[in-house]
Amino acid sequence: MPRVIVDENRCCGAGLCAQELPDVFDQGEDAVVVVLEENPPAELAERLEAVTFACPSGAIRLVRE
């Protein structure tokens, strides 16, 4: 499973990630993305890809080790 990495400096806070996958992402102070689950379960893989693509600021990265 990929690991979720975010770049808080890039995030523009639209909150698409937290809306789509509330168990993985949240929005913290100033609406900036917060990762709740860095290693999400495999069944979320497809939706994680979708959210990563939809993020308007390119702030989410999925890293496969």
Next chain:
Amino acid sequence: MAPASSLPDLPRSRTHPFHPPPEYEQLRKESPISRFLWPNGVEGWLVTGYSEVRTLLADPRLSINRFNSPPPSVSVVKDRKPEAMLPRSLVAMDPPEHTPWRRAIVKEMTPRWARSMEPRIAAITHEYLDRIREAGQPADLVTDLALPVPSRVICEVLGVPAADQAFFQEQAEVRSQVGAPPEKVNAATTALYEYLGQLVADKRRTGNREDVLGRLVHAEIAGEPAPQDIVVGQAMLLLIAGHETTANMIGLGVATLMDNRELIADLADTAKGTALVEEILRMHAIIQWGIIRRATDDIDVNGVRIAKGDWVVCSLSSANRDESRYSCPHLVDPGQPQAPHLTFGYGVHQCAGQSLARTEVRVVLRELFATFPELRITVPVEELRYRYEMWVYGLYECPVVW
């Protein structure tokens, strides 16, 4: 006189009110980044492909700043007097200046907050539905529902007294008219600006932090107290951006559902209704000509060179119909695999009010059809009057019976 341009004219005639100009299809296939002459005599790139629009809107070398020169426009008023100075707002700022302002604003309008607004939006919707029922048939859904509901919502959110909303509607409408006399546009801008300046000053003076404008005027931006004139600029942006766009989307949503009545039932279910609204949003990228940027450097992309200083217009309506992304690009089909539509733009300026807008459109359509299940528009949708010449597309009126 500028030398005559050798560029082709921008294609801009629709053949159906729901579909962007048919020429876009060939452009997407053959030259998704190409140069045109705009009706106001300004040359600019038109970007029509889904991935090209995304790539360019994410490129920091494209600025939202207009550097005081007239951008490509469909307005034919060529010798336009300079517009009244608009106060600065998110849509005139690039990062890093944009970033702290953006955060101060989007933290007020998260998806979670938008969900919490659902009951209030439904209650406001019902006030207007009751009035419609009392006034009797036919009703015009644009003036009786689609305009006043988002207006009430954004006024409450910002902390603008509801009593002033008719005034706002009027001024915002003037400002968005393509080809409106510049004096009228300037007068409307000034009136709004003065009103909001007063309101923001009052909130600062009284220490009011109970609404978005109250919190914004007391916020620290990049370590400094928020300058009042920029708070007024942001207030103006929120009012205008949060009102007319959503109103037009509701009108187009009703028109779209007339031809797809079997989908109305989806509105009763939150998940299905959400998917349906996404399709309605995809079909109608109401910032109909696209969003405008300016190159601050030479950009080589897909074999073309966008030169420093060039205007770039990213067509959201074309991107949303890209055949390489959608199996039925011109049909409303909530079941088709969804690439995220670009109706709210892309990149750091992607609509700050999108969660609120999504909720408003879904709740208003849901309550409308729950209240009047037999609702229909009195003429075929092709015969309605559409805002062809406006920057924000939509319906001028939507006469209905039930």
